[in-house]
Amino acid sequence: MKDRMETIRSFSCLENFERGDINCTKLAILHLVMHMKIGLPKALLYYRYGVLWETFFHELGFDVEVSADTSKETLEIGTKTTLDENCLPLKIFMGHVKSLIGQCDRILVPRFSRTSKTEEYCVRFWGLPDVVQNTFPNAPIISYNLDIGLHRSEAAAFIKIGHTLGKSKSAAFQAYRAGCRAQQRLEQQNMRVQSTQLHKSDKKILIAAQPYLIHDAYVGGQLQKMIAQQGVTPVFSDRCNRRLCRALSKEISNDLYWSLNKEMIGAIELCKNQVDGIILLTAFPCGSDALVNELVLRRVQNVPIIQILMDEHTAPAGLETRIESFVDILAKRRPYA
Amino acid sequence: MASAYIWTQGDPIGAVKRLLNILRRQAPDAEIGSIGTTGSARKLIGAMLHADVVKNEITAHAVGTLSRHADVRTIIEIGGQDSKIILIEDGIVKDYAMNTLCAAGTGAFLSSQAKRLEIPIEAMGDMAMQSQSPAKIAARCTVFAESDMIHKAQAGYSKMDLVAGLCRAVAANYLNNVGKGKQIVSPIVFQGGVSKNKGVLAAFQEELGEKIHVDADSHLMGALGAAILSQKKTTHRKPFDFSMLQMEYVTRAHICSGCTNNCEIVQFYRGDTLLDSWGKRCEGSVG
Incomplete structure (x- = not known):
């Protein structure tokens, strides 16, 4: 928050802002929001939703930072910070989250539970934001729930993140659609490459x-x-x-x-x-x-x-x-x- | 055939030097036409001796055993640090499994227990065969097996019964872990260092209800396989120079700090010449 205040001070209409000029405050907040950086840990479901997430946040005008590839150090940090009984991918995930703390304004840690009435994710995904928040109490987490079993769609979840970040319903929905398209394009491209390899x-x-x-x-x-x-x-x-x-x-x-x-x-x-x-x-x-x-x-x-x-x-x-x-x-x- | 089976004692390079000297004494006139290496230190020793073939132990064992028992269907192998099962059909390897995370039920376990009981490992088999009522020892995990054995000893079981119980635990552990879900079809060949232990052999035969073959050279099958493979591969090489053994071989391990992967690089030198290096995980690391 401290560096946020500094940005605000460096803003040209600082005096007006301090006097409480409404328009100027709006402008300052806008400036902040525009340059807010969202961190994506390159682990777990990043490998399935990464492009959707990146596009979604870009479309809404945010900067996105993806953590670096997993290295031995990532795993070491992850192993040190979590319980011994956690699985290897979760340890790796923690290492990635740790590397983003301090580098971004928000870190996306979604909660995935049910994907349809009869299908669900492993329970580690159900509790992921809680586990991360308890491990790193000062991590600035944003999250969304994917729980289609409860008649909530994925789009609704994305609109909700948009709302937390001060974006309108329609803007968030548009961004979500663009994200889906980008993700789909990548997947189709990958499938085409693989199908040639298979032949x-x-x-x-x-x-x-x-x-x-x-x-x-x-x-x-x-x-x-x-x-x-x-x-x-x-x-x-x-x-x-x-x-x-x-x-x-x-x-x-x-x-x-x-x-x-x-x-x-x-x-x-x-x-x-x-x-x-x-x-x-x-x-x-x-x-x-x-x-x-x-x-x-x-x-x-x-x-x-x-x-x-x-x-x-x-x-x-x-x-x-x-x-x-x-x-x-x-x-x-x-x-x- | 000149052969020897020795322990590495944590020093594979020294062990190979000793081994080659033993072989030379056994066959002073023979020339070495080709060299094959296998096992956990195959790369290191391969680089040291300029081997013609550096082969993983699964393939080496299968080739070795097939040269003696052409009709084999199942190979049970228990060595010092790992154990494996190899399934063969029509003379080709169809499937295999190796022990996973822990070295439960391998030779290392038996030798540490022999030490605890203060009996020579070679005597374990005969001792086990004398037991009338083997102690029941948990086979799921060797850490449990060990504490189980101590409890049984304190309860008054004789050493013979304990040893017999350990042999059974090794066989049961193998079948529960490595052999899990595999169809064990006759003819079965049991090999690796542990196959010399009659108690373990008897336990396997009892568990499987099948006759199990143990070759006279059952401890050498991997070496035999590597030798056969190297013979096929070799192209008129210079005869092996025994004076090489006088040279000093050194390995230097360091942790590369080029990036966050911190690769553990091992560099292998003969005198001052770098023979080989390994351990790189990434493109950037030095070595």
Whole structure:
């Protein structure tokens, strides 16, 4: 707040402002709001809603700062600040939030619960803003709730953030629509790229996992690099047609209610005949993955699958052994396939 | 075949020097035509000896075992630090699993318990076979197994019964963790250092109700596989120079501070020559 006051003082009509000139005050606030910076932690659902969020805030005239890629330091800070029992992605998220404190005026930490009457997110997402606020009491959090089970739409949630930031309903709605379009464009682009890769004759491995593990520079990034070094193309479970994936997920299980896992197993069903092997990437101790991956290992046949469990390992040797030997299996299988 | 099985004792480079000297004594006239390395230190030793092949242990074990037992379907392998199951169909690896986060139920566990009971590890198997009523020891996690064993010892079980219980715990732990959800089909081959332990072998046979083969060289299958693979790969190399072993090999580890990744870089030198370095996570790090 202190530097805000300084900005106000540096404002040209400071004297008038101090005398309480209404117009000038409005102008000053406008100036502040215009240059308010919103921080987006590059973790968890950033990998699914990042472009929507960025576009939404840009459209409303705010600056946006995305935290840097996850590094060892991010994880170390995250591990220090949260309970030991939290999962790896949540620790990483905390590291990102910490790096944004002091750099931004607001930090977006949404609460995701139900995405439809029958589907929901892992409970860690339900409590995310509370966990963050309790961990960092001075973090300037803004949040929105995605709870479609309660007859509230995503648009309504975005209008509410717009309102907290002093924006009109229509402006927020427009910005939300623009955000959706941008997000969709990116996803379609990614899907097109992946579908060309799937049709090539190169050797391919599907990385099936939560999006925030696959694309995290420290977790999935390392894995992607190792796979590529072995001359294999990695393809990703979150770059498939989601609606199709949700429908296909029923082939493996009808009863799942975790949105992200449902899409992941649908992607496995969708791609299993187009890839040479599947890697189930999971982070310690993910409850939903523990259940769902076991289901996949038992029910998906005729394609080699391995499960890789990540934690705060620092030595990449174990990961390397597993990738190398998996690629060896694929090399030997291929002529028979 | 000249062979030796020795402990690294935390010093893989020193162990390889010792090993090569042992091999040379066993076959003084033989020339080394090719070199393959495998296992956790395969990169380090591969760089040290200019190996023709540096292969992961899953593939090496499968190749080694297939050369002796062409019809094998399941390989149970328990080594010093890790354990694995390899499923084979028509002579190719179809599936495998390795122990995950902890080294539960591996040779390291057995040797630390042997030390606690003050018995030589080699004697454990025979001792276990003499037991009439093995102590029941929890197999879920070796930390629990250890405290369970202490309680049983205090309750008055003989060492024989404790050792037999430990062997059963290792087998049960393996089947519950590594072998979970895998179809174990005969013929089964049991290998790795722990396969020399008759007590563990008996426990596996009892649990699975199948005959399990243990090769006379069951502790060397990974090495055999690496050797076969290197033989295939080699192209008229210079014969191995044993005087290399007189050189000093040093590893220097440092933490790169180029960026926030703080990669742990290991540089490997022979004398002053940099042979190899690894540990980089990012493009920017030095080394």
